[in-house]
Amino acid sequence: MAVLQMQRISICGLKKDRKAILEKIQTLGVMEMSQIAEDEEGFEKMDTVNARQTFEKRAQAADQALAVLDAYVPVKKSLLSSLEGKKLVSSGEIARAADEKQEIIRKANLLITKSKEIAEAKANIQKTENQIEALTPWLTLDVPMNYEGTKKTALFIGTVAAEVTPQMLYDRLAQAEPVPDGTDIQVVYSDKDMLCLTVLCLRKDAETVEEALRSCGFARPSQVITNTPARQKALYEAEIEKLNKGIKEAEDEIRGYADSRKDLELVSDYFRTRAEKYEVLGTLPQSQRTFVMSGYVPRRYVRALSKAIEEKYDCVFDIEDIKEDEEPPTLLSNNSFSSSVEGVLESYGLPHKGEFDPTTIMSFFYVFFFGMMLSDAAYGAIIAIACYVVLKKFPRMGEGMHKSLKMFMFCGVSTMVWGILFGGYFGNVVDIVSEVFFGKAVTVPALWFIPLNDPMRLLVYSLAFGVVHLFVGLGIKGYMELKDGKVLDFFCDVVLWFAFLIGLILMLLPTDIFASIAQTQIVFPPVLNTIAKALAIIGAVGLVLMSGRENKNPVLRIALGAYDIYNITGWLSDVLSYSRLLALGLATGVIASVVNQMGSMFGKGIVGVIGFALVFVVGHTLNLAINLLGAYVHTNRLQFVEFFGKFYEGGGKPFEPFKSDTKYVDIKEEN
Amino acid sequence: MSIWSNLGLVYALLGAAVAVFLAGAGSAIGVGIAGQAAAGVVTEDPSKFAKVLIMQLLPGTQGIYGLLVGFITLSKVGLLGGGAAELDPQTGLLILAACMPIGIVGLISGKYQGMTSAASIGIVAKKPDQFGKAMLFPAMVETYAILALLISILAVNAVQI
Numbered sequence: 001m002a003v004l005q006m007q008r009i010s011i012c013g014l015k016k017d018r019k020a021i022l023e024k025i026q027t028l029g030v031m032e033m034s035q036i037a038e039d040e041e042g043f044e045k046m047d048t049v050n051a052r053q054t055f056e057k058r059a060q061a062a063d064q065a066l067a068v069l070d071a072y073v074p075v076k077k078s079l080l081s082s083l084e085g086k087k088l089v090s091s092g093e094i095a096r097a098a099d100e101k102q103e104i105i106r107k108a109n110l111l112i113t114k115s116k117e118i119a120e121a122k123a124n125i126q127k128t129e130n131q132i133e134a135l136t137p138w139l140t141l142d143v144p145m146n147y148e149g150t151k152k153t154a155l156f157i158g159t160v161a162a163e164v165t166p167q168m169l170y171d172r173l174a175q176a177e178p179v180p181d182g183t184d185i186q187v188v189y190s191d192k193d194m195l196c197l198t199v200l201c202l203r204k205d206a207e208t209v210e211e212a213l214r215s216c217g218f219a220r221p222s223q224v225i226t227n228t229p230a231r232q233k234a235l236y237e238a239e240i241e242k243l244n245k246g247i248k249e250a251e252d253e254i255r256g257y258a259d260s261r262k263d264l265e266l267v268s269d270y271f272r273t274r275a276e277k278y279e280v281l282g283t284l285p286q287s288q289r290t291f292v293m294s295g296y297v298p299r300r301y302v303r304a305l306s307k308a309i310e311e312k313y314d315c316v317f318d319i320e321d322i323k324e325d326e327e328p329p330t331l332l333s334n335n336s337f338s339s340s341v342e343g344v345l346e347s348y349g350l351p352h353k354g355e356f357d358p359t360t361i362m363s364f365f366y367v368f369f370f371g372m373m374l375s376d377a378a379y380g381a382i383i384a385i386a387c388y389v390v391l392k393k394f395p396r397m398g399e400g401m402h403k404s405l406k407m408f409m410f411c412g413v414s415t416m417v418w419g420i421l422f423g424g425y426f427g428n429v430v431d432i433v434s435e436v437f438f439g440k441a442v443t444v445p446a447l448w449f450i451p452l453n454d455p456m457r458l459l460v461y462s463l464a465f466g467v468v469h470l471f472v473g474l475g476i477k478g479y480m481e482l483k484d485g486k487v488l489d490f491f492c493d494v495v496l497w498f499a500f501l502i503g504l505i506l507m508l509l510p511t512d513i514f515a516s517i518a519q520t521q522i523v524f525p526p527v528l529n530t531i532a533k534a535l536a537i538i539g540a541v542g543l544v545l546m547s548g549r550e551n552k553n554p555v556l557r558i559a560l561g562a563y564d565i566y567n568i569t570g571w572l573s574d575v576l577s578y579s580r581l582l583a584l585g586l587a588t589g590v591i592a593s594v595v596n597q598m599g600s601m602f603g604k605g606i607v608g609v610i611g612f613a614l615v616f617v618v619g620h621t622l623n624l625a626i627n628l629l630g631a632y633v634h635t636n637r638l639q640f641v642e643f644f645g646k647f648y649e650g651g652g653k654p655f656e657p658f659k660s661d662t663k664y665v666d667i668k669e670e671n
Numbered sequence: 672m673s674i675w676s677n678l679g680l681v682y683a684l685l686g687a688a689v690a691v692f693l694a695g696a697g698s699a700i701g702v703g704i705a706g707q708a709a710a711g712v713v714t715e716d717p718s719k720f721a722k723v724l725i726m727q728l729l730p731g732t733q734g735i736y737g738l739l740v741g742f743i744t745l746s747k748v749g750l751l752g753g754g755a756a757e758l759d760p761q762t763g764l765l766i767l768a769a770c771m772p773i774g775i776v777g778l779i780s781g782k783y784q785g786m787t788s789a790a791s792i793g794i795v796a797k798k799p800d801q802f803g804k805a806m807l808f809p810a811m812v813e814t815y816a817i818l819a820l821l822i823s824i825l826a827v828n829a830v831q832i
Contacts, residue, residue: 347803
């Protein structure tokens with residue numbers, strides 16, 4: 001219902017108790033740290049950076065080890081497993097893991113080493129395979145790759161570019177001086193990039209031949225290999241074999257640690273929690289024997305905190321109210337229904353200090369408008385049931401997710417109600433199915449009316465709901481101004497506007513324009529017409545005179561007042577904006593009808609039924625998805641822009657208590 | 672009877688076509704622009720997929736509005752249920768005019784909503800917790816498509832056949 005009131009709690013205790021007290025506060029998780037007395041003389045902060053980093057490193061090691069386990073021993077996860085939330089463990093279990101932390105971290109490091117070994121081995125395999133690749137062209141060569149010839153002959157082994165033919169080489173050799181007779185060129189291998197050659201010549205001609213070859217771009221192989229290529233390939237393959245075996249062994253060893261997953265999770269969270277504790281410890285001002293700790297605690301938890309700390313330790317436990325110039329963090333507290341839209345409010349901004357929490361009022365409008373925009377009984381039922389099932393099945397999901405699903409569940413119910421009112425069940429599926437497959441059209445009557453047959457009527461209602469929504473917003477503004485004791489502001493900014501607007505609306509209702517839209521002529525008694533005119537005139541004159549009241553200059557004051565009257569256009573566009581209630585509602589229904597119509601085109605019979613079922617499932621899934629998105633976005637917009645625009649600022653900072661911020665498990669408190 | 676006096680139904684159908692094709696083109700442009708930005712974000716951080724997908728879909732509604740008006744028009748002139756109504760050219764042109772707002776506004780707002788969505792995807796990339804606010808900017812553009820849709824629906828409905 002409201003923003004929880006915060007109090008500042010300061011604890012001054014003995015240094016020997018500081019870790020115990022900090023731990024207690026961490027497990028309670030109700031205090032947001034905000035230190036005071038930081039610059040006082042005699043107080044110093046402890047340097048905890050090293051200790052913290054050690055803990056963080058260990059937590060990371062456990063995380064990495066878990067990632068290794070996930071890669072080699074994947075756990076089967078369903079699509080919805082992300083909703084499961086953290087496992088609940090007893091504090092005994094985490095204490096046991098803490099006792100065995102050395103052993104578990106050793107395991108974690110071992111897992112990381114093994115995974116590194118595997119990565120290295122894989123890189124080596126890749127390298128060796130590349131070497132085999134480079135060797136492949138030479139496989140038919142039956143001398144070692146670095147063979148240089150016999151006593152009388154010289155052998156050159158190497159490659160030239162593919163454009164160079166052996167004939168060109170012979171030609172080149174013929175030009176050499178002296179001509180190296182008896183030189184033999186053998187092509188070992190050729191492809192479109194290169195030519196692999198052996199060139200045999202007399203040893204006395206070796207230099208001449210080498211010179212000639214080099215001028216043609218002849219290059220020796222980059223690898224120096226002392227074996228024949230075939231033998232070298234066999235050696236490489238044996239090496240790959242060995243590496244593969246090593247990988248397999250390492251993988252098996254990793255799999256052997258599959259049972260340690262839980263220990264690793266516990267230890268990771270244990271070190272994470274300790275790292276956080278040391279981080280806060282580093283911010284506490286400490287003297288030689290004492291320390292001071294200060295922060296914000298919601299008033300309703302102060303007693304519990306004082307019981308847990310003050311009565312157990314020798315310390316001073318000081319409770320103060322929030323000072324004028326302090327901006328405390330904001331924590332909302334609402335009933336089960338309204339709290340489900342807190343996430344929506346948070347995404348706009350929490351109320352700042354002293355501001356009204358609009359969650360409760362917003363929650364009703366939110367669900368109401370959402371249902372109106374989607375307005376199909378079957379869609380609503382699907383959403384409500386799906387959300388309900390997921391909520392029941394995964395009770396431990398994250399808080400934000402839980403709230404959102406609950407909100408969509410309520411919105412689904414509202415959608416169902418509006419669907420029944422407007423007669424929409426998967427659009428017009430009942431009509432189509434009965435007509436196509438049973439030969440007689442049956443229509444489920446709408447409880448209220450069918451919007452497509454009478455859009456003007458729904459338009460008028462949409463705008464009327466909008467006026468109510470906006471008036472409530474203006475009313476809240478008035479309430480806040482009254483609460484702050486600004487009676488003049490309340491009168492000028494709220495009462496005058498109400499008078500002006502209500503007067504205008506009452507003047508509009510009996511006119512012909514309205515009659516042509518609403519298709520009914522409204523006739524007011526003359527007294528009411530006079531009252532309407534009087535209200536509008538009083539409001540307008542009042543606004544002109546009073547809106548610029550902060551200005552001393554009378555001309556400027558009147559000008560500002562007149563400008564404020566111009567805001568009536570803003571009101572007009574705000575109200576028209578609610579026409580989206582009609583437009584989006586129609587969109588759902590019409591697209592659903594299109595889907596049904598398309599499905600019915602297959603005609604009667606087995607083919608018809610199968611075709612219809614296919615089109616039905618795909619079409620309605622798409623329609624539901626896109627209209628759900630539309631309804632969500634535009635309901636948010638109506639709240640944020642039109643409603644909040646009238647009174648709400650936001651900008652409060654969320655309450656972030658010092659607590660065990662775990663990643664894998666939640667620790668169950670034992671009392 | 673000259674051919675001109677038989678064109679009523681053609682004009683009406685042209686109206687439906689204008690609504691579907693202009694608004695659909697607008698959405699296609701918009702979703703395309705936003706999709707490029709979304710794909711960029713997902714290469715960096717695949718976990719933001721769901722959020723940027725929603726952002727990408729926001730300019731997609733204009734096409735649906737166009738479809739909506741097209742469908743209402745078709746069912747109004749009886750082209751869906753078989754026996755098409757006899758329309759004089761004046762009525763046909765009235766229906767064509769009624770389909771114009773959603774077609775033209777859908778085309779333009781679809782494109783600009785796509786550009787706004789792309790910018791909002793930038794917000795989501797850097798500050799995922801500001802998703803609620805980021806979603807609002809494209810929704811502001813859509814207001815005008817909704818207003819055009821409203822006028823188109825009301826006008827098509829108001830034409831007497």
